[in-house]
Amino acid sequence: MDLTDLASRLASGDRRALARAITLVESRRADHREAALALLADLARNGREALRIGLSGTPGVGKSTFIESFGLRLTGQGLKVAVLAVDPSSARSGGSILGDKTRMERLSRDPQAFIRPSPSQTHLGGVARRTREAVALCEAAGFDVILIETVGVGQSETVVAQLCDLFLLLLAPAGGDELQGVKRGIMEMADLILVNKADGDLKPAALRTVADYAGALRLLRRRPQDPEDFPKAMPVSALEEQGLADAWTEMQALVAWRRETGHFARRRAEQARHWFEEEVREGLLAVLSRPGPARERMARLGAAVTRGEITPEAAAAELLTTL
Amino acid sequence: MDLTDLASRLASGDRRALARAITLVESRRADHREAALALLADLARNGREALRIGLSGTPGVGKSTFIESFGLRLTGQGLKVAVLAVDPSSARSGGSILGDKTRMERLSRDPQAFIRPSPSQTHLGGVARRTREAVALCEAAGFDVILIETVGVGQSETVVAQLCDLFLLLLAPAGGDELQGVKRGIMEMADLILVNKADGDLKPAALRTVADYAGALRLLRRRPQDPEDFPKAMPVSALEEQGLADAWTEMQALVAWRRETGHFARRRAEQARHWFEEEVREGLLAVLSRPGPARERMARLGAAVTRGEITPEAAAAELLTTL
Numbered sequence: 089m090d091l092t093d094l095a096s097r098l099a100s101g102d103r104r105a106l107a108r109a110i111t112l113v114e115s116r117r118a119d120h121r122e123a124a125l126a127l128l129a130d131l132a133r134n135g136r137e138a139l140r141i142g143l144s145g146t147p148g149v150g151k152s153t154f155i156e157s158f159g160l161r162l163t164g165q166g167l168k169v170a171v172l173a174v175d176p177s178s179a180r181s182g183g184s185i186l187g188d189k190t191r192m193e194r195l196s197r198d199p200q201a202f203i204r205p206s207p208s209q210t211h212l213g214g215v216a217r218r219t220r221e222a223v224a225l226c227e228a229a230g231f232d233v234i235l236i237e238t239v240g241v242g243q244s245e246t247v248v249a250q251l252c253d254l255f256l257l258l259l260a261p262a263g264g265d266e267l268q269g270v271k272r273g274i275m276e277m278a279d280l281i282l283v284n285k286a287d288g289d290l291k292p293a294a295l296r297t298v299a300d301y302a303g304a305l306r307l308l309r310r311r312p313q314d315p316e317d318f319p320k321a322m323p324v325s326a327l328e329e330q331g332l333a334d335a336w337t338e339m340q341a342l343v344a345w346r347r348e349t350g351h352f353a354r355r356r357a358e359q360a361r362h363w364f365e366e367e368v369r370e371g372l373l374a375v376l377s378r379p380g381p382a383r384e385r386m387a388r389l390g391a392a393v394t395r396g397e398i399t400p401e402a403a404a405a406e407l408l409t410t411l
Numbered sequence: 412m413d414l415t416d417l418a419s420r421l422a423s424g425d426r427r428a429l430a431r432a433i434t435l436v437e438s439r440r441a442d443h444r445e446a447a448l449a450l451l452a453d454l455a456r457n458g459r460e461a462l463r464i465g466l467s468g469t470p471g472v473g474k475s476t477f478i479e480s481f482g483l484r485l486t487g488q489g490l491k492v493a494v495l496a497v498d499p500s501s502a503r504s505g506g507s508i509l510g511d512k513t514r515m516e517r518l519s520r521d522p523q524a525f526i527r528p529s530p531s532q533t534h535l536g537g538v539a540r541r542t543r544e545a546v547a548l549c550e551a552a553g554f555d556v557i558l559i560e561t562v563g564v565g566q567s568e569t570v571v572a573q574l575c576d577l578f579l580l581l582l583a584p585a586g587g588d589e590l591q592g593v594k595r596g597i598m599e600m601a602d603l604i605l606v607n608k609a610d611g612d613l614k615p616a617a618l619r620t621v622a623d624y625a626g627a628l629r630l631l632r633r634r635p636q637d638p639e640d641f642p643k644a645m646p647v648s649a650l651e652e653q654g655l656a657d658a659w660t661e662m663q664a665l666v667a668w669r670r671e672t673g674h675f676a677r678r679r680a681e682q683a684r685h686w687f688e689e690e691v692r693e694g695l696l697a698v699l700s701r702p703g704p705a706r707e708r709m710a711r712l713g714a715a716v717t718r719g720e721i722t723p724e725a726a727a728a729e730l731l732t733t734l
Contacts, residue, residue, distance in 0.1 A: 125724055132722050221724070357717040364716040367727030368709065372695050372734065386691065393687040394680040399455050401448055401544070404690030411695065 091123055095130050098229050101168070103202050106229045110204055113221040128221060131228035138170070138227045138234045139343060142252030144245050144274065149260045150284045152191040154326035155235055159192070161332050162233055163200035170226040171195070173206035174219050174238040174248050202231065216247045217370075220363055223251060249277045250359050253352060254339055257281045259301070261293035276308055279319050279342055282335060286323035294323045313351040318342055375411065382411055414446055418453050421552050424491070426525050429552045433527055436544040451544060454551035461493070461550045461557045462666060465571040467597065468581030470562060473607045475514040477581055477649035478558055482515070484655050485556055486523035493549040494518070496529035497542050497561040497571050525554065539570045540693075543686055546574060572600045573682050576675060577662055580604045582624070584616035599631060602642050602665055605658060609646035617646045636674040641665055698734065705734055 094112075097105035113124040145151045159169045171192075195201050204222060206215070219236065226234050236252055238244040249255055257278035275281075281301050286294035301321035310316070320338065324331035346352040375382050389403040398406075417435075420428035436447040468474045482492045494515075518524050527545060529538070542559065549557050559575055561567040572578055580601035598604075604624050609617035624644035633639070643661065647654035669675040698705050712726040721729075 125728060128722055129725050217724075224722075357719070360716045360719070360723050361713050364713055364723035364726050365709075367723055368699065368730050369696055371727055371731040372698070373692055375695070376691065386688075390684050390687055393683045396680065396683070399451055399547075400683050400687035400690055401540075402452050403687050404694055405448060407691050408694040 091127055091130070095127055098225065099131065099134055101230045103229075106202060106225055107204070109225045110222045113225065114218050124221065128224055131225065134228050136227050136230055138223075138231050139254070139339075140223060140234045140236060140252040141339070142236050142238070142245075142248040142255040143258060144238050144248065144255070144278075145258035145284075147239060149258050150326050151237060151258055154258055154282070154284060154324070155237065156192040156195045157326045157329045158332050158336075159195045159201055159235065160198065161329070161336065163195075163198050166200075167232040168200050168202075168230060169195075169198075170202040170204070170229075170231040170234045172204050172219055172222050172226070172234065172236050174215055174236060174244050174251075202226065202229075215244075216251075216363075216366070219247070220251055245274050245277060250362055253343065253346075253355065254279050256335075256339075259283050259297065261285055261290045261297045275304065279314075280335065280338060281305070281319065281321040282324045282331075283321065284324055284326055286331065287325035287328045291323075298323045313346060313349060313355075314342070315345050382407075385410060414450055414453070418450055421548065422454065422457055424553045426552075429525060429548055430527070432548045433541075433545045436548065437541050447544065451547055454548065457551050459550050459553055461546075461554050462577070462662075463546060463557045463559060463575040464662070465559050465561070465568075465575030465578040466581060467561050467568050467571065467578070467601075468607075472581050472583040473649050474560060474581055477605070477607060477647070478560065479515040479518045480649045480652050481655050481659070482518045482524055482558065483521065484652070484659065486518075486521050489523075490555040491523050491525075491553060492518075492521075493525040493527070493552075493554040493557045495527050495542055495545050495549070495557065495559050497538055497559060497567050497574075525549065525552075538567075539574075539686075539689070542570070543574055568597050568600060573685055576669070576678065577602050577665065579662075582606050582620065584608055584613045584620045598627065602637075603658065603661060604628070604642065604644040605647045605654075606644065607647055607649055609654065610648035610651045614646075621646045636669060636672060636678075637665070638668050705730075708733060 094105055094109060098109050109124075109127060112120055112127065115121065115124070143151065143155070145154075155171055159171065162169050192203060196203050206219075223234055223236065236248050238248045255277050257274065257280070259281060261283060281298075283294045283297045283301065286298075298321045305319050305321060308319070311318075322331060322335055322338065324335055326332075343352065346355070376386055377383065386407055389398070389407055392398045393400050393403045417428055417432060421432050432447075432450060435443055435450065438444065438447070466474065466478070468477075478494055482494065485492050515526060519526050529542075546557055546559065559571050561571045578600050580597065580603070582604060584606060604621075606617045606620045606624065609621075621644045628642050628644060631642070634641075645654060645658055645661065647658055649655070666675065669678070699709055700706065708730055712721070712730055715721045716723050716726045
């Protein structure tokens with residue numbers, strides 16, 4: 089593989105080169121990994137920056153429809169839009185979010201757009217690295233906006249929050265009781281809560297839900313880095329394409345504020361440091377899963393622990409001194 | 412400190428020696444750690460085994476009253492009872508569960524009982540190790556039953572489930588809606604759901620709640636290691652000391668079954684292996700937090716990542732090759 093050629097085609101915005109580069113960073117082969125690191129280091133020098141938007145919402149709230157409508161609105165303004173997914177659950181279900189591109193038929197055919205389904209992965213660490221590197225590749229390819237989708241399960245929101253500049257939470261209209269179903273931790277990550285399906289019969293319920301969340305958001309501690317009226321809740325209809333322009337205006341206003349106050353750059357710097365530390369931790373632990381003397385010794389000591397011949401603490405101490 | 416003396420006094424059931432030994436395993440000093448490991452290895456040879464019972468329940472369900480009533484019932488039968496706590500939240504709140512022994516005044520004055528409050532800890536790994544080692548010390552001191560209490564937050568239940576032979580979930584009487592408030596994962600860990608406060612005005616509600624949970628438990632997949640009617644839900648009143656004898660009978664029946672089927676020993680072996688692997692992981696990562704060249708290099712590279720001079724991946728790769 090000619091890395092220089094791949095890098096230059098990717099930098100010129102070639103979507104096939106981008107897809108190939110993402111496949112490279114997803115590979116677990118050691119030689120691919122080395123090539124991927126060289127490619128990423130090379131492309132990091134081109135200094136392009138996209139707006140990274142995280143999007144979370146449980147199945148059924150209309151995430152695909154939202155991404156399609158919102159994405160087409162942005163490409164209609166001349167922006168290039170990439171869509172990625174963090175889906176740690178796909179390994180179990182066998183499926184993957186975004187896997188069915190037909191759910192976003194128009195956007196996937198748009199030459200200004202790039203959609204990458206989430207491959208199945210066995211652990212969140214692998215998903216995080218893959219997505220982080222795919223984001224870097226999309227930025228280098230000149231995309232203006234990167235949407236990073238996740239399904240509202242477990243810790244995947246935390247991963248996405250560490251990858252994005254803005255975090256959107258997409259919700260369906262709900263009765264007041266269901267409000268409690270949204271975990272406080274996820275509420276606290278959101279910069280903008282969008283209540284979807286504000287159309288037809290559901291419109292009154294959607295507006296009530298917006299008011300409920302607006303009330304709940306006021307109870308959260310204000311974040312010093314944000315203007316006074318953020319985080320906020322708004323109604324949208326992805327289906328009827330209503331409220332999307334307003335939502336985009338709010339996002340741009342928040343980003344402009346954060347850039348001015350320096351928070352935007354500071355957050356990116358902190359995220360980079362976070363990922364560096366995560367990579368180091370995972371790299372250290374990888375010693376234990378790679379075939380070799382460490383893994384063999386661990387298996388032998390583990391068996392002795394299981395048989396009760398040695399305490400877990402003593403066995404761990406013995407293994408660690410030899411590492 | 413004379414370790415041989417401490418070990419022999421502890422093995423003879425001296426509660427002050429036990430308390431001192433637990434303080435030793437809680438210490439972060441390197442020489443204390445070494446002594447603690449020697450003590451644990453020494454005592455592991457005495458082969459005593461207690462019944463380890465995990466107990467979870469959110470604040471307000473009456474955990475302290477339950478532990479006092481249940482504990483006194485066991486000591487009344489001539490059993491020696493130790494009470495420990497896993498409380499990862501105490502670092503934040505400043506307090507600690509079990510910290511106020513006056514909540515269990517009678518039990519704390521019982522010469523057959525030993526109560527150890529949870530010290531504040533900054534991470535769950537530290538809490539897990541401390542509790543695991545305290546359990547081993549209580550077993551070596553000849554206690555028959557060890558109650559390991561936790562508050563229903565985050566991952567502390569998972570830690571306790573890996574430490575105990577039986578897991579109890581203590582709940583308050585509730586309306587049907589609140590049933591959903593118990594996370595499915597925690598329900599699945601429970602061997603016995605005890606609905607407390609089945610006394611006075613709340614008794615009808617408690618019985619209804621028991622029926623609700625019994626129904627919910629039937630929907631869970633049956634565990635192959637258990638008799639057909641487990642897990643089960645029962646009403647108790649810690650205040651009026653009702654239902655405690657029945658609950659204890661059920662616990663003993665389940666334990667007898669698990670011993671016969673070999674599951675009891677298998678679970679302990681798996682737990683030991685789990686803790687061995689956790690210890691190895693934490694020990695590896697400790698390299699990064701101990702003062703020394705690794706930590707210095709990590710700080711230097713982290714700063715370079717923050718300034719955008721190097722990508723997180725490249726910095727991690729550089730650090731890992733030198734480790």
